Every structure is written in structure tokens, then in C-alpha cells.
Amino acid sequence: MAKTIVPVKLHEKLTVTIKEIRQNGMGMAFLEGWPDYPIYLADAMLGEEVEIDIIQVDKYSAYGKILAWVKESTGRKNQNRQYLIEAGTAPLVNWAYANQKEFKQQIVQKNFHDAGLKVTVADPITMDTTPTYYRNKTVVPLKWQDGQLLSGFYQRGSHHLVPMEDYYVNDARVDQVIVIVREILAKRGVSAYDPDQEEGAIRYVMVRRGYYSQQLMVVLVTNEENLPDEAGLVADIVDALPDLTSLILNFAPKKDYVQLSANNRVLFGSATIEDTLLGKKFLIGPNSFYQVNPVMTEKLYQKAADLADLKPTDVVVDAYAGIGTIGISVADRVKEVIGVEVVPGAVLDAKKNLALNQIDNASYIERDAPDQFEDWQKQGIRPDVVFVDPPRRGLTPKLIEKTAEMGPDRVVYVSCNPVTAARDVALFKDLGYEVKGSVVPVDQFPQTAHIETITVLQKRED
Numbered sequence: 001m002a003k004t005i006v007p008v009k010l011h012e013k014l015t016v017t018i019k020e021i022r023q024n025g026m027g028m029a030f031l032e033g034w035p036d037y038p039i040y041l042a043d044a045m046l047g048e049e050v051e052i053d054i055i056q057v058d059k060y061s062a063y064g065k066i067l068a069w070v071k072e073s074t075g076r077k078n079q080n081r082q083y084l085i086e087a088g089t090a091p092l093v094n095w096a097y098a099n100q101k102e103f104k105q106q107i108v109q110k111n112f113h114d115a116g117l118k119v120t121v122a123d124p125i126t127m128d129t130t131p132t133y134y135r136n137k138t139v140v141p142l143k144w145q146d147g148q149l150l151s152g153f154y155q156r157g158s159h160h161l162v163p164m165e166d167y168y169v170n171d172a173r174v175d176q177v178i179v180i181v182r183e184i185l186a187k188r189g190v191s192a193y194d195p196d197q198e199e200g201a202i203r204y205v206m207v208r209r210g211y212y213s214q215q216l217m218v219v220l221v222t223n224e225e226n227l228p229d230e231a232g233l234v235a236d237i238v239d240a241l242p243d244l245t246s247l248i249l250n251f252a253p254k255k256d257y258v259q260l261s262a263n264n265r266v267l268f269g270s271a272t273i274e275d276t277l278l279g280k281k282f283l284i285g286p287n288s289f290y291q292v293n294p295v296m297t298e299k300l301y302q303k304a305a306d307l308a309d310l311k312p313t314d315v316v317v318d319a320y321a322g323i324g325t326i327g328i329s330v331a332d333r334v335k336e337v338i339g340v341e342v343v344p345g346a347v348l349d350a351k352k353n354l355a356l357n358q359i360d361n362a363s364y365i366e367r368d369a370p371d372q373f374e375d376w377q378k379q380g381i382r383p384d385v386v387f388v389d390p391p392r393r394g395l396t397p398k399l400i401e402k403t404a405e406m407g408p409d410r411v412v413y414v415s416c417n418p419v420t421a422a423r424d425v426a427l428f429k430d431l432g433y434e435v436k437g438s439v440v441p442v443d444q445f446p447q448t449a450h451i452e453t454i455t456v457l458q459k460r461e462d
């Protein structure tokens, strides 16, 4: 077999310049004569010159580790939190926020360009308050090591736990709670799940906290149906957390990476916590999706509603609805909202949220969105505005086709992945829709390479 020729050797030391930043925030350098063989580098900024050690060599690319900076970017603001780089949880932690903003705008522009679309991308809406300590939720693994119970994050794609207590992007109380719960579990000698051995009790600890309400939910995600001396454990946690609203055991005996099962048992307090968005109240259960950056979520929904140009006569679809946050936040301004969401617990929450906010012109259905769109289309439903807010994989061609057949005047596409958003917008274009105005990035995830976008599609009049 012919040996593949690559331009680098494992542990070769090189000096390179960063020519490009990849979608996931990794720097890319190239050796002369090898324009198609990127060397990926974490914690690199555009234009920086760095000394590197090659740590992985593949057929089409290599990975390096930066040993020293020969020339630093003026946008570098080192935070001395290299564990965040190692775990991959905050890859842009050492970038000035202005550079993060510029990068994200360019990435969105590139994704739409690559999908064959000529669009303008607005200045990202950014987090004007400090763009750190914003996440209202985290799910962390635990590991016993040398007689100590550690919490942190698995390094991307591995079971190597990077210990951390200051996550930098979590609400500071969320960080504290993880440590408090971990110490109680440690004192009681509770075992932690080992993904390689497939044994041990606690898989993850999930903490979620209401931004306005300050209500606290702790979920022990377990590999065992009952924990040793459960009553004593609950008493210890309740004693240590005066702000605890909900303590849940989620029995999730699965080998894969799925984090929570649908199997919840309330150990203390209520099954949900409450929070507020744009003046509306929301009950949030452990399995329900709820945007992680509450400050920016209000800006996101506000902007999406403004761009939707809502009218009191409008029938509005809220698809991929979660607990109904988008539909409920616009219901007062329109004639009717019909929503669809696939996770049963989230739909239950959405229904409760309608009652909680005394909204009687909205309804939510538990269903796969493309299937429900097909039914709505057959039933002759003709919405004026369709909001879609899918997971990272984006929409399906079927959903896009059924939307176009229902023929709404406007489609407001909220997306957490500009690659799939651009792909889907191109399909909408083929089916009679035009991008109205600019694509608007909203920085829901400072310090990471992720970016949310809002794209409004207007039905062409031809």
C-alpha cells in the first residue's frame, strides 16, 4: 500500500502564522506548498506567529500545541484559564470581546456565502453587560481520582476529565452549587459513573437557576435507580442549599452520551422551577430546553418579534417551541399562536405556561414538527408568520416544503447553527422566499465560537 505523504511529523517543532480561524474557533496554519493541509491550533488568533509542537498527524490535517507566541494579536487578552481551552468549553476565552464579535459576524457571512447566498450580515447584537458568568444551566460529570471526587468537563471526544470549579461562563451560583453538591457526595462516598467500566452511581450533576427568580434546580443524573441512604443525602443537600426549589433524581442507565432520561423522581420541592422572560412567567422542567443566556434571550426574542412585523390579525406558528417561550412572548400581539414541540415534558410545561400567563389564544401540540406541518398543510391552515427555532441540525426539507405550501407571508428562522441555517435558507429561496433585510447574529454564547442568528424570509410576490 502506498504511504500517504504528509508535510509534518509527530512532535516536530515548527514556527507558523495563523492564516484563518475555523468555525469552531481553532486557528489554522499552513506550510508552504501545502494549502490543503491545515494544522489546527487551539488558543490562536488571526495573524499570530507561534512556535508549535505537532501533537497529532492525520491524512488530511494535523493538530499542534502552541509552545510560545512569537507575535501576539493586539486582540489577545489572556485570562490565565488554560483549562477552559483544554476542555474546549470556552475556546475564545483569551480573545477581546470585540474580536469575538468580529469573528462571529465573518463566520455567519462565510456560511451564507458558502451556501450560495448573497446576504448582508448585521453587526452582532452582543452582551453589553459583562460577557461572562451568564449560563443558567450546566451538566457536569464527576470522577473519583486519587481519593478525591472531581467535577469538570470531559475533553472533547474523550473521557479525560478536566477538573474545574470556575467555569467562567456559568452563573457564579451554579458553579458554587456544583462544588457544594460534589462535596456532599464525596463525604458520603457515593460512587461516580465510570464511562469506560460502565459502573458507578452518579453520571452527571445538572444545575439550572432562574435568572430573575433565582430558583434553583439540582438534578442528580444516575446510573442506579436508588442512591445509598437517599434520605440522608437529600437532607444534606437541602441543608446546604437554602435556595433549593427542586431536587430531582434522573435515572439514566444508558451507555451513550445522552445526558438525561425521561425518568425523573422528585426528591425535594417541586418538579419545575420558574423564571421570567420579557415579563412572562415560565415553568421549566429538567428535560425542557430553555435558552441558556437569559440576558441575550430577551434581546433575541425581542429582535425576532420586531423583525416579524406582527399584526393583531396574524396567525403565528411557533415550531420547535420548547416550553413555548417564543409563542407566549408574542401571543398578546397576534390573533392566534399554534405551536409544536417533540419533547413530551416540554409540551406539558408549555401548556402550564399558557395558563400561568392567562393566555387563551395559543395552543401547543406534542409532535414531530415536519409531520405536524404536513397535517396543518392538509387541514388548510394558512399562517401569516412561522417562527422556527430548530436544534443544531436545522430543518428538514419536508418541513421547508410544507411551510412553503402553507405559504406564510414571513418565516422567522432563529438558529443556533449558521451552517444549517444558511443551507435551509437556500432551500426556502428555491421555494419562493427572499431574505428580508440582513441576517442578524445574536451572541448568546460569549467566549465560545457559537452564534445565534435570526433570518427573516419574505414570500416573493410572483
Ligand SMILES: C[S@@+](CC[C@H](N)C(=O)[O-])C[C@H]1O[C@@H](n2cnc3c(N)ncnc32)[C@H](O)[C@@H]1O
Residues within 6 Å of the ligand: 288, 289, 290, 291, 319, 320, 321, 322, 323, 324, 325, 326, 340, 341, 342, 343, 346, 367, 368, 369, 370, 389, 390, 391, 416
Ligand atoms: C433550540 S430549541 C428552541 C426551543 C424554544 N424555541 C426556545 O427558544 O426556548 C429546539 C427545540 O426543538 C425541539 N425539537 C427537536 N426536534 C424536534 C422535532 N423533530 N419536532 C419538534 N420539535 C423538535 C427540541 O426539543 C427543542 O425544544
